[in-house]
Amino acid sequence: MSDLLTAFEIPEHLHASSPIERRGLDRDQVRMMLLDPVSGRRAHTNFRNIVDTFQAGDVLVLNQSRTIPSSLQASGTNGEVEVRLARKIDDHRFEVLLVGKQYKEGEKLYFQDGLFAVVEKGGSEYPLQVLKFKLSGMSLIEYIYDHGSPIYYEYVEDPWPLNDYQNVYSSTPGSIEMASAGRAFTWGTITELEQKGVKICYITLHTSLSYYENDRWPSPSSHPEPYTIPQETVTVINKAKQEGRQVAAVGTTVVRALESAFKNGQLTKQDSVLTYLYINQEHSLKVVDALLTGFHEPEASHLDLLTAFVKHEILIEAYHEAIEQQYLWHEFGDMNLIIPGRL
Structure with a gap:
């Protein structure tokens, strides 16, 4: 992925240093870039409008792991x-x-x-x-x-409390860092999605440390993370796949869990097992069709995972546009919804 490593650079002022609530807004008021992975078409909106993008029968999968003070x-x-x-x-x-x-x-x-x-x-x-x-x-x-306290990286300007590093629906403690793709959700947004007929279900994947300091990141092949997929989630997703409906993951953690648990042609129940799965452009996605995620640094393996959804040329074009449009990066930043056929 050497072309990705040098394809873009994040300006200093686009490193989100504080939660949006500390800037006087609500969680769901972050911005969101929509990206069609096939056409490369892009649109710019607000996260509050995410309900308009989904259809009745779609499945949205959230990671309910809760951040511990690490x-x-x-x-x-x-x-x-x-x-x-x-x-x-x-x-x-x-x-x-x-x-x-x-x-x-x-x-x-x-x-x-x-x-x-x-x-x-x-x-x-x-x-x-x-x-x-x-x-x-x-x-x-x-x-x-x-x-303990949350892990504060250099772009964070103040020691924000642990609750700022939680998703509203997180319930099972164990993540070293926040599964931050879900941070913009409020219970109001989730309720609106359910009222529209979108199926909401949950997995648990406890994140490991994502950065080792001094420009060193985990090796994707040496990065085990424990995950659990309950039978209720398995049933909902397998039915949706049989009906040809779209399954959307909230975060790369959800993608890793669901793709790891695909066996013998279907999603399978898992109870606190480790995944070593590394997903990149060579991985053929079996379960997940769409992905809601944040914006990732060029050195991070999360960016490799995105190339399983979208060709890296289209992805880099989108990231250049995100920089031009002043989107914010990291756990307190803006969102990117990669979804086919909805733009």
Whole structure:
């Protein structure tokens, strides 16, 4: 994807640094670019108008994972260090990013209120490491909620509270970072969609850490994420596919889950399993027809996933137009709905 890597650059002022509510507007007042992946046709609108784009019988799939406060402060032989949780391994262990530092196996990190953790073997890829915490299970989760904060990247101007990093419908804690494609939804929007006859259903995929600092991103092949697809969702989607109706994913996390669970010609129920699926232009989509997503950085594997929906030449043209139109990037930014045949 080398052509993608150099195809566009995000101007500094288009990095969304604050939630839209902190700018005096409502969540669903972010802007939205519509993109037909076949014709390349584009339109510019407001997210509140998303109801007009969908038809009765369409299926919209949301990720109900809830963001946990994944940044902790610790000290060790190398001084103070920010510990960013990257992925839960078991009740005692997390893969973590020790921001700007590496510790040797067997060394200890000390947290507030007497908690410590021991560095174990290396993580799934550099620079991740594995920490075994003194606490485990719910005791560890409660500690994380008491002492942690959301992960703040450099473009975020203030330490916004955890609730700003939640979708209104999120219910199952576990994501390291917000599944942000759903952030613009309000219960009012969801109700309007349902009243129109759009089927709303849910999966759960807990996101892993998406950025390792110093221009380093996870390797798509070394980025496991746990997901669950309930039978109710399986039934709705399989029926829709049989009837030739459109299935739209809210976010790349939903695409990854649904495409991972397609087996023997249909979507299958899954209960807290890991997906290693890497989706790019070579992947033939089996379940998902349309995608609501944010705008992604050129180095991110999320952008590779978009090329399963739309040729990268059309995508890059659209992204250049999004920059010209002053769309905002990242979790607090604007939306992009890639949907065939509705423009």
